[in-house]
Amino acid sequence: xxxxxxxxxxxxxxxxxxxxxxxxxxxxxxxxxxxxxxxxxxxxxxxxxxxxxxxxxxx
Numbered sequence: 001x002x003x004x005x006x007x008x009x010x011x012x013x014x015x016x017x018x019x020x021x022x023x024x025x026x027x028x029x030x031x032x033x034x035x036x037x038x039x040x041x042x043x044x045x046x047x048x049x050x051x052x053x054x055x056x057x058x059x
Contacts, residue, residue, distance in 0.1 A: 010041050015050045022058050 004017040035042045
């Protein structure tokens, strides 16, 4: 399942969209490529912490 990446936010994943797409019985949250392809942006520490917070909350 794809999550939203917003051009206005340097193509970073939309954390609210990631969280909204997690099913109750999810086994994996996100596959993360850093730097982001094809934009080659590096994700911020804030974004990475947000993703790990979402993953921890669903485990």
